Amino acid sequence: MNTEGDVDSDMECSDNECFGDDSDYYNTDDIDIEQVDPSKNDPEYFEFECLTEEQVERLLNESVELLSNNLQILPSLAKVLLHYHNWNVSEIIGKYRENASQLLINSRVKPSSAPASNNCSRYLTCPVCVLTHSSDKFLSLNCGHLFCKGCWTIHFEVQINQGISTGISCMARECEVLVPEDFVLKLVLQPNIKEKYLQYIFQDYVKSHPQLRFCPGPNCQVVIKSQDTKAKRATCSKCKSIFCFKCGIDYHAPTDCHTIQKWLTKCADDSETANYISAHTKDCPKCHICIEKNGGCNHMQCYNCKYDFCWMCLGDWKAHGSEYYECSRYKENPNIAHESVHAQAREALKKYLHYYERWENHLKSLKLEKETFDKLKTRINQKVMSGRGTWIDWQYLFTAASLLAKCRYTLQYTYPYAYYMDTGPRKELFEYQQAQLEAEIENLSWKIERAETTDRGDLENQMDIAEKRRTTLLKDFLDV
Amino acid sequence: MTSRRILVETKNLSKDPPPGISATPDEDNCRYFHVIMAGPKGSPYEGGLFKLELFLPENYPLCPPSVRFLTKIYHPNIDKLGRICLDILKDQWSPALQIRTVLLSIQALLSAPNPDDPLANDVANMWKNDEEEAISVAKSWTRRYAVMDS
Ligand SMILES: [Zn+2]
Ligand SMILES: [Zn+2]
Ligand SMILES: [Zn+2]
Ligand SMILES: [Zn+2]
Ligand SMILES: [Zn+2]
Ligand SMILES: [Zn+2]
Numbered sequence A: 001m002n003t004e005g006d007v008d009s010d011m012e013c014s015d016n017e018c019f020g021d022d023s024d025y026y027n028t029d030d031i032d033i034e035q036v037d038p039s040k041n042d043p044e045y046f047e048f049e050c051l052t053e054e055q056v057e058r059l060l061n062e063s064v065e066l067l068s069n070n071l072q073i074l075p076s077l078a079k080v081l082l083h084y085h086n087w088n089v090s091e092i093i094g095k096y097r098e099n100a101s102q103l104l105i106n107s108r109v110k111p112s113s114a115p116a117s118n119n120c121s122r123y124l125t126c127p128v129c130v131l132t133h134s135s136d137k138f139l140s141l142n143c144g145h146l147f148c149k150g151c152w153t154i155h156f157e158v159q160i161n162q163g164i165s166t167g168i169s170c171m172a173r174e175c176e177v178l179v180p181e182d183f184v185l186k187l188v189l190q191p192n193i194k195e196k197y198l199q200y201i202f203q204d205y206v207k208s209h210p211q212l213r214f215c216p217g218p219n220c221q222v223v224i225k226s227q228d229t230k231a232k233r234a235t236c237s238k239c240k241s242i243f244c245f246k247c248g249i250d251y252h253a254p255t256d257c258h259t260i261q262k263w264l265t266k267c268a269d270d271s272e273t274a275n276y277i278s279a280h281t282k283d284c285p286k287c288h289i290c291i292e293k294n295g296g297c298n299h300m301q302c303y304n305c306k307y308d309f310c311w312m313c314l315g316d317w318k319a320h321g322s323e324y325y326e327c328s329r330y331k332e333n334p335n336i337a338h339e340s341v342h343a344q345a346r347e348a349l350k351k352y353l354h355y356y357e358r359w360e361n362h363l364k365s366l367k368l369e370k371e372t373f374d375k376l377k378t379r380i381n382q383k384v385m386s387g388r389g390t391w392i393d394w395q396y397l398f399t400a401a402s403l404l405a406k407c408r409y410t411l412q413y414t415y416p417y418a419y420y421m422d423t424g425p426r427k428e429l430f431e432y433q434q435a436q437l438e439a440e441i442e443n444l445s446w447k448i449e450r451a452e453t454t455d456r457g458d459l460e461n462q463m464d465i466a467e468k469r470r471t472t473l474l475k476d477f478l479d480v
Numbered sequence B: 001m002t003s004r005r006i007l008v009e010t011k012n013l014s015k016d017p018p019p020g021i022s023a024t025p026d027e028d029n030c031r032y033f034h035v036i037m038a039g040p041k042g043s044p045y046e047g048g049l050f051k052l053e054l055f056l057p058e059n060y061p062l063c064p065p066s067v068r069f070l071t072k073i074y075h076p077n078i079d080k081l082g083r084i085c086l087d088i089l090k091d092q093w094s095p096a097l098q099i100r101t102v103l104l105s106i107q108a109l110l111s112a113p114n115p116d117d118p119l120a121n122d123v124a125n126m127w128k129n130d131e132e133e134a135i136s137v138a139k140s141w142t143r144r145y146a147v148m149d150s
Helices: A004-010 A022-035 A053-071 A075-084 A089-106 A149-161 A181-187 A191-208 A257-269 A271-275 A341-385 A391-412 A414-419 A425-449 A456-477 B002-015 B099-111 B121-129 B131-146
Strands: A049-051 A123-125 A132-134 A212-214 A223-225 A233-235 A242-244 A281-283 A290-292 A299-301 A308-310 B021-025 B032-038 B049-055 B066-069
Touching (some): A049 A053, A053 A075, A053 A089, A053 A223, A075 A089, A075 A191, A149 A181, A257 A341, A257 A414, A299 A425, A341 A391, A341 A414, A341 A425, A391 A414, A391 A425, A391 A456, A414 A425, A425 A456, B002 B021, B002 B099, B021 B099, B032 B099, B049 B099, B066 B099
Antiparallel strands (some): A049 A223, A123 A132, A233 A242, A281 A290, A299 A308, B021 B032, B032 B049
């Protein structure tokens, strides 16, 4: 909602654009927002909800009720069918109308062969414990395989203790029939095991539901729901974890789920090789004095000779201007196909290290910038305490720092993307935009590190440029 | 409840032992069995007598028995420690199976090794790449480790 101050400044417009009173002004504003499709302007636009466990239960129960009413089956059987068919109610109803028996067999509700016939004697011997009990102590699933209640109970306890819930099946040899929830709950009496079962079965249901994802945050119970099952950025409202809705790991735009998985595996496999580059110190390319990097910005200035250089490539910073920023681009050897196998392996390693080094470096910068920001916070706190401005006055710096983190995060994830790209005009365009983004991010970082002496308007301008570069790149290359 | 099941199975094993297999319970522990299995006819293990141990866990028969070869054996589904890769000893276990069926399945595994589901990778690779050589190694291990000197 707009604050009054904002409204006032927005109202400074010519008469024909203005509306009579405030309520009209707000109404028109709302309509405008509704008419613009936000997904058009924001390539990362994602609609989702954060649900509690109870809200998820309610949501799942709606599907269960719908299906059990529609097919006139028990809710517990409806759950087996829904879990098996990823909660697609209409698919189940369609298949049921087509061939109910086949659907029940495929979903492991009914046995594939005729049910076992049981004699109706008053006493039976349980094949598991080989004890003889009166027949009312026996139970079977749809398959007719009779076992005594005591054996069923222990069977469930053993399975639940192994973390199995929706997958518990009949005890008979090669019988595939699954045990529905109410059957288990009727026979498991120990409260702690019952509790475990309910927890596991809930997890299984959420995992089989395409619109639901558990928040990957540690000890977080939140479930994210979205109609849009794409690789979009989801943020948990409770623990603030940011993750990819599709694959559940750290958000990774513009790289896709498959590629980032490949990249992370490669990095883990090659961590030994890449270790030597992770040093925190480098020599100044001009006076050769040892320089330690303690901020996130890659625009370095030697404290000895004042030479401005780039931490990544050790090149002159002036050459990194707004023109083609060559630093981020890997220059492939055009004759590599004719070189020896050895030279090719060396080249492959060199290429990987180029991308890995930058990936790793931006990750480190993110951490260092967080530290810089924490120090800045302390300094601002002192200023506010001593009466130099209020927290609100300095708010723009916090906004700038979080925007910097967001931009650098995207920049970090452009490196795996580029690594797996084929050479050609599309890669050239990508690397051009990546270089532009990188240059603006370093400018922004440089300005934030010197925030107290930087002009506010200048900083806000820089923020705008960096974010524009980021959305431009995502609009052109984020393919979800 | 499990004790009766163990009692019945033990009795049946001694009264009507499966061909080529003997399983005797330990004197001090009725859940521990000393097993001797003859190498099946026509397999590279023919002529050998293999010692195994079989232990029934507390939740038997709701959990599968643990079985291990004590005699060294060259087989793609049996590792250096004698552990056996067999589905019914893991996720395909059913409480309706018995000690007898488990031992017969192991015996069948000796007749029909499955190098596509290996436990001992080096042995499995040998079995796939040079079956003749693998069989001759298995035969020589049988002679060396599984034939009792008379
Ligand atoms: Zn029983
Ligand atoms: Zn059954
Ligand atoms: Zn969370
Ligand atoms: Zn993903
Ligand atoms: Zn210098
Ligand atoms: Zn550079």
